[in-house]
Amino acid sequence: MTSIRIKAKERNGSVDVKTLMKHSMETGLRKGKDGKKIPEHWITDVTAESGGKVVFQAAFNTTISKDPYLAFKFDGKKGDSVKISWKDSQGKTDAAETKVK
Amino acid sequence: MNRRSILKATGMFMAAAAAVAAFPRLVFAGYNAKAFKNPKMDDSMNEVFGSNTVTPSDEVKLKAPDIAENGAVVPIEISTSLKADRIAFMVKENPNPLAIVADIPDGTKSAVKTRVRMGKTTEVTAVVSADGKLYTASKEVKVTIGGCGG
Numbered sequence: 190m191t192s193i194r195i196k197a198k199e200r201n202g203s204v205d206v207k208t209l210m211k212h213s214m215e216t217g218l219r220k221g222k223d224g225k226k227i228p229e230h231w232i233t234d235v236t237a238e239s240g241g242k243v244v245f246q247a248a249f250n251t252t253i254s255k256d257p258y259l260a261f262k263f264d265g266k267k268g269d270s271v272k273i274s275w276k277d278s279q280g281k282t283d284a285a286e287t288k289v290k
Numbered sequence: 291m292n293r294r295s296i297l298k299a300t301g302m303f304m305a306a307a308a309a310v311a312a313f314p315r316l317v318f319a320g321y322n323a324k325a326f327k328n329p330k331m332d333d334s335m336n337e338v339f340g341s342n343t344v345t346p347s348d349e350v351k352l353k354a355p356d357i358a359e360n361g362a363v364v365p366i367e368i369s370t371s372l373k374a375d376r377i378a379f380m381v382k383e384n385p386n387p388l389a390i391v392a393d394i395p396d397g398t399k400s401a402v403k404t405r406v407r408m409g410k411t412t413e414v415t416a417v418v419s420a421d422g423k424l425y426t427a428s429k430e431v432k433v434t435i436g437g438c439g440g
Contacts, residue, residue, distance in 0.1 A: 245392065245398055246393040252381060252384055
């Protein structure tokens with residue numbers, strides 16, 4: 190199961206992409222039940238590609254809320270591929286791909 | 291050192307300087323701790339944009355709630371009629387103000403939407419880089435319950 194959900198819909202030549210990434214996005218400031226601080230752990234980089242071309246790229250701080258939501262728009266059409274991938278502060282990665290509706 | 295090697299070294303230095311000047315966007319590429327783990331907004335902007343000289347502009351639209359009941363999830367939306375190549379968002383009084391930096395390639399709309407954490411009531415700022423200049427829009431957001439987990 191991928192951690193990423195993508196919705197991509199075309200309207201008048203523009204593709205509206207909405208994505209949700211499941212991630213704890215620990216800030217390093219929160220305390221656990223044992224009273225110790227939970228170490229920071231967050232998504233640092235997100236990349237969106239369509240047809241092998243980067244259409245959107247973002248870097249996150251721990252400021253971004255838990256289970257990050259990201260939306261953007263690019264010029265494209267129905268049937269185009271949209272691939273979203275992320276990398277976190279522990280070097281973990283995930284990716285998911287969908288087709289524009 | 292003879293004359294030839296001095297000339298060569300000078301030439302290389304100038305070429306390197308020219309390369310830096312010609313590609314200010316190379317200052318930032320992906321996540322960078324110097325920009326993000328930095329309590330000073332001006333320093334972060336220097337890391338991300340190579341400058342911190344900004345002009346407030348009506349053409350930068352920043353949508354954020356007037357009052358955020360839950361500081362852990364504050365929806366924000368930045369858009370602009372300018373042709374942006376990079377958009378950043380900052381929360382002034384967070385421990386590290388810089389929240390997100392988005393790169394906008396040709397063919398992508400100059401807009402981004404996400405959700406951020408806010409520690410307390412403070413000013414939030416969108417910074418848009420277009421045509422080699424920085425434009426901003428700011429807004430005060432009241433936070434009822436802080437969202438940094440402290």
